[in-house]
Each structure stands twice: as structure tokens, then as C-alpha cells.
Amino acid sequence: MSFFPKILLLPEVEGYLSNVFRNQELVSALDAQEAEKKYESLLSHLPHPPAFTTVRVNTHLTSVKHVKNLLFEEIQKQFKGLNVPILEHPELQDILLIPVIGPRKDLQQHLSEVIVGAQCGNAVLRGAHVYVPGIISASKFMKAGDMVSVYSDIEGKCKRGAKEFLGTKVFLGNGISELSRNEIFSPSGPLKGMGVRMTDPIYLSPSFDNVLSSYLFLQNLPSAVVSHVLNPQPGERILDMCAAPGGKTTHLATLMHDQGEVIAMDKIASKVKKITQNAALLQLNCIKAFCCDGTKAFAVRKTEDTEGPPFLAESFDRILLDAPCSGMGQRPNMAYSWTLKEVTSYQPLQQKLFTVAVKLLKPGGILVYSTCTITLAENEEQVAWALENFPCLQLQSQEPHIGGEGMMGARLSLDKLKLLQRFDPSNVTLQRMHINSLLDAKEEDLIHLANKDCIGFFIAKFIKLNVK
Structure with a gap:
């Protein structure tokens, strides 16, 4: 994994993470050398x-087999006839897996360069083309139709409109410029639309721009696991507390066969609109989206006869709290610019949301808490806090359980850690395969790799046993 540098962090954040992943409990169990090895592996992955690439099929409208056939034809076109397999996940019946090929080390770099920001670079590594707003710099004489090499400015030091950049940059692959440099940096303001069509990215991953948009939803594997763990049933009333942009919301509605009610909330109106748009695109009618701060979603009594928030106690059969978090598990992420203050600011908010969720859950109801970050404070420590502060909650086994167990360091027993799921990319037991061996690999080996090499995503499941 030495082709890219390890993730770029502020020194204070790297020091914080170093302490987290070398905590005394973990070091005592693994020894210092093994803990160090796992931490460095995580930063490198x-x-x-x-x-x-994980694709969730909208089984409300079509079958997995139908989408698999359509996808195979699409990928054949995109990959110029390369026979890349599409795999059906054996435990998640609505999930298809497409191997990502790379990093490809034999690509020749062109003299004409385009520099993009770190976020745009991350998207390119997942199969996206380069759109104009993401372009920071382009070579002096670049014209539309030129072959260009695309780089990511991971340190954020390139000045917009620069004609060359000699700072730290990571090669992302080659493409064809759709616009000239003058058009991209026009005085009338940045254009919209595609700036570079990637033809030879360093990671060969399919582009899903306007591809089967009603039939599939791009969703990282752990994110899809969350909805299956919640296991909503037809006719139930479900709450997705922090729902935007609606991937899990629409998954929950699909698993319920669009029968029942899924209440989706987000405190930002534009994000609520995105939830509604996704629900309409996937033709799901049981979703009702509301603009609401989840910390204010509970009411002791209703002052108005409305179907939206705030809600009375014990209003929901199942609740998903996919909490706002520091997002340190999202991949790929070549540069993480947040300060330590920002990284450590989420724990109080998560606890406020959790407290509201417990109040809104029916007796015997299910609550699933998840994040897309890797810290102990936002994951295992939150579980320990919840179990201490809400005796009415008890951890339950999860189905499916395809990730690893929770990480030591929060003084949770081994039995409790086994009831948690942590998807840790440094747990990979099979290394990413070279293209030739990949295409000859056994399907069960590829599935094993897919289960392990995931976004760092944490899932905990609680069940409410009684009411205080």
C-alpha cells in the first residue's frame, strides 16, 4: 500500500489517534508492536x-439478477471489454460487488497537468470524472481535447488559476480535457459541468453518472449492513434521525416493501429536499421527510395535531441513529484537514441525539447506532456510556455480522465487544490483487476481501427491554 502516502493529518490529530490506537487496554492484549502495526496499516489504507464498489439494488422496482445483467453490459463498455466480475453478496441479497482494479502503476504521465482539490481527488479515485468546480490549476496552454494527467493537491497549497504547481501532489490518472484552460478560469466565473473525462484512472472503478439511477443506489457496504441490522418490518413505524441524503432511508423503505412509515429527519432544508428527491427517484411512497434538529424531536405533549416532529414518547418501533461524526472512516481520504477541536466535538451531540432516540422508542423496540468514523470516543465509548445511562437498553446480537468486533479501550467486556461491528480496512487478510490474478480469483475469496476491506464504519445494536 506504499503507492500513495498515508493519510495526511494535522499533527495534533495524528497524536490523538496515535493514543487511541495504542491505548493501554489494546496494547496489553496485542502487545505494543502489534498495536503499532495495526495503527500504521490503518493510516496507509x-x-x-x-x-x-458496492451497489444496492432497488428491489422495490426490479430484481438483483436484472440489474446485474444491465450492469455487466455497462461495465463492459466502460472497461473496454475487460471481463470484470459482478458478485452477489451471499449475506446481503440486495447487494452487488464490483472489484476495483488498481492501483495501476504502468500509466504514463502527460506534460499537460490538471490539479484538483482533495475532495475532488477522492471522488476520482471512486470512479468519478473531474467537474469544473473541483479544478484548481491547469497547464498554461491546455486546450479542449488535450490528453492531461490529473493530480490531487492533498495539502491545499495550490492557488486557484495557477499555471503550474510544484508542491505535493498525488497522481490520479489520465483523461481528456473537455474545456480549455481559459474556459475553466473564465473571468465571468467558473463554469459548471465536466472538466476532464477520465480515460485511464489509477483505480479502475465504474462511473455511475446517470447509470440505472432508479434501479440502484451507490452505498458503501457497512452502510448497507446498517439497514439490514435494523431489520424493519412491513407496517412498522421507523425513524431515521439524521437521514440525509437518504441512502439508508430509502433502503429501510425498500426492506419494508414500501409498507408502513419511514420518518426521515435532517436539520438542513436542502438536505431534506435531497431525501425527498431520492425517494421519488426510487419510487418509494412510505417515506415522509421533515426538516428538524434531531435533538429537538421529542415532545412531552403535542401542541398541534401534526404528523411531523416533535414526537411523543414511544412513537417508533425501530430507530436508526446514524449520528453526525468526525467522518474519519470515509475512504478514500488522502488528506483530513479537521482540527483536534473539530474531531472531538461530536460526542456531546451524539449523546443528546441518543437520549432523544431512547425516549422515542417503543418498549421492545430496536435502536441501531452507527457512525462512519474510527475513534473510540464516538463508538465504543458511546456504547459504554449508553449502557451505563440507560439500564432499559441491552446490546443484542447483530444479523448480519460481517465486520469485526468492537475495539478495546472503552472498558467493555469481550462479550459486549463481540456484539458490535467495526469495519476496519486494516483487517484485510487478502491483499488487493493484481488485475490478472483478480480475474482468476475464486468468488468466495473475493467476497471475503469485500467484507474486510471496507469503510471504517461502526454499528451498535440495542433493544429496549422495559420502560423506566
Whole structure:
């Protein structure tokens, strides 16, 4: 994994993470050398995309087999006839897996360069083309139709409109410029639309721009696991507390066969609109989206006869709290610019949301808490806090359980850690395969790799046993 540098962090954040992943409990169990090895492996994996692109099929409208056939034809066209397999996940019946090929080390770099920001670079590594707003710099004489090499400015030091950049940059692959430099940096303001069509990205991953948009949803594997763990049933009333952009919301509605009610909330109106748009695109009618701060979603009594928030106690059969978090598990991520203050600011908010969720859950109801980050404070420590503060909650086994167990360091027993799921990309037991061996690999080996090499995503499941 030395092709890219390890993830770029502020020194204070790297020091914080170093202490987290070398905590006394973990070191005592693994020894210092093994803990160090796992930590360094994690930092090295985070800049790379997962080994598989995960696609969730909208089984409300079509079958997995039908989408698999359509996808195979699409990928054949995109990959110029390369026979890349599409795999059906054996435990998640609505999930398809497409191997990501790379990093490809034999690509020749062109003299004409385009520099993009770190976020745009991350998207390119997942199969996206380069759109104009993401372009920071382009070579002096670049014209439309030129072959260009695309780089990511991971340190954020390139000045917009620069004609060359000699700072730290990571090669992302080659493409064809759709616009000239003058058009991209026009005085009338940045254009919209595609700036570079990637033809030879360093990671060969399919582009899903306007591809089967009603039939599939791009969703990282752990994110899809969350909805299956919640296991909503037809006719139930479900709450997705922090729902935007609606991937899990629409998954929950699909698993319920669009029968029942899924309440989706987000405190930002534009994000609520995105939830509604996704629900309409996937033709799901049981979703009702509301603009609401989840910390204010509970009411002791209703002052108005409305179907939206705030809600009375014990209003929901199942609740998903996919909490706002520091997002340090998202991959690929070559550069993480947040300060330590920002990284450590989420724990109080998560606890406020959790407290509201417990109040809104019916007796015997299910609550699933998840994040897309890797810290102990936002994951295992939150579980320990919840179990201490809400005796009415009890951890339950999860189905499916395809990730690893929770990480030591929060003084949770081994039995409790086994009831948690942590998807840690440094747990990979099969290394990313070279293209030739990949195409000859056994399907069960590829599935094993897909289960392990995931976004760093944490899932805990609680069940409410009684009411205080």
C-alpha cells in the first residue's frame, strides 16, 4: 500500500489517534508492536478506495439478477471489454460487488497537468470524472481535447488559476480535457459541468453518472449492513434521525416493501429536499421527510395535531441513529484537514441525539447506532456510556455480522465487544490483487476481501427491554 502516502493529518490529530490506537487496554492484549502495526496499516489504507464498489439494488422496482445483467453490459463498455466480475453478496441479497482494479502503476504521465482539490481527488479515485468546480490549476496552454494527467493537491497549497504547481501532489490518472484552460478560469466565473473525462484512472472503478439511477443506489457496504441490522418490518413505524441524503432511508423503505412509515429527519432544508428527491427517484411512497434538529424531536405533549416532529414518547418501533461524526472512516481520504477541536466535538451531540432516540422508542423496540468514523470516543465509548445511562437498553446480537468486533479501550467486556461491528480496512487478510490474478480469483475469496476491506464504519445494536 506504499503507492500513495498515508493519510495526511494535522499533527495534533495524528497524536490523538496515535493514543487511541495504542491505548493501554489494546496494547496489553496485542502487545505494543502489534498495536503499532495495526495503527500504521490503518493510516496507509485510508487514502485508498475500498477493494469493491458496492451497489444496492432497488428491489422495490426490479430484481438483483436484472440489474446485474444491465450492469455487466455497462461495465463492459466502460472497461473496454475487460471481463470484470459482478458478485452477489451471499449475506446481503440486495447487494452487488464490483472489484476495483488498481492501483495501476504502468500509466504514463502527460506534460499537460490538471490539479484538483482533495475532495475532488477522492471522488476520482471512486470512479468519478473531474467537474469544473473541483479544478484548481491547469497547464498554461491546455486546450479542449488535450490528453492531461490529473493530480490531487492533498495539502491545499495550490492557488486557484495557477499555471503550474510544484508542491505535493498525488497522481490520479489520465483523461481528456473537455474545456480549455481559459474556459475553466473564465473571468465571468467558473463554469459548471465536466472538466476532464477520465480515460485511464489509477483505480479502475465504474462511473455511475446517470447509470440505472432508479434501479440502484451507490452505498458503501457497512452502510448497507446498517439497514439490514435494523431489520424493519412491513407496517412498522421507523425513524431515521439524521437521514440525509437518504441512502439508508430509502433502503429501510425498500426492506419494508414500501409498507408502513419511514420518518426521515435532517436539520438542513436542502438536505431534506435531497431525501425527498431520492425517494421519488426510487419510487418509494412510505417515506415522509421533515426538516428538524434531531435533538429537538421529542415532545412531552403535542401542541398541534401534526404528523411531523416533535414526537411523543414511544412513537417508533425501530430507530436508526446514524449520528453526525468526525467522518474519519470515509475512504478514500488522502488528506483530513479537521482540527483536534473539530474531531472531538461530536460526542456531546451524539449523546443528546441518543437520549432523544431512547425516549422515542417503543418498549421492545430496536435502536441501531452507527457512525462512519474510527475513534473510540464516538463508538465504543458511546456504547459504554449508553449502557451505563440507560439500564432499559441491552446490546443484542447483530444479523448480519460481517465486520469485526468492537475495539478495546472503552472498558467493555469481550462479550459486549463481540456484539458490535467495526469495519476496519486494516483487517484485510487478502491483499488487493493484481488485475490478472483478480480475474482468476475464486468468488468466495473475493467476497471475503469485500467484507474486510471496507469503510471504517461502526454499528451498535440495542433493544429496549422495559420502560423506566
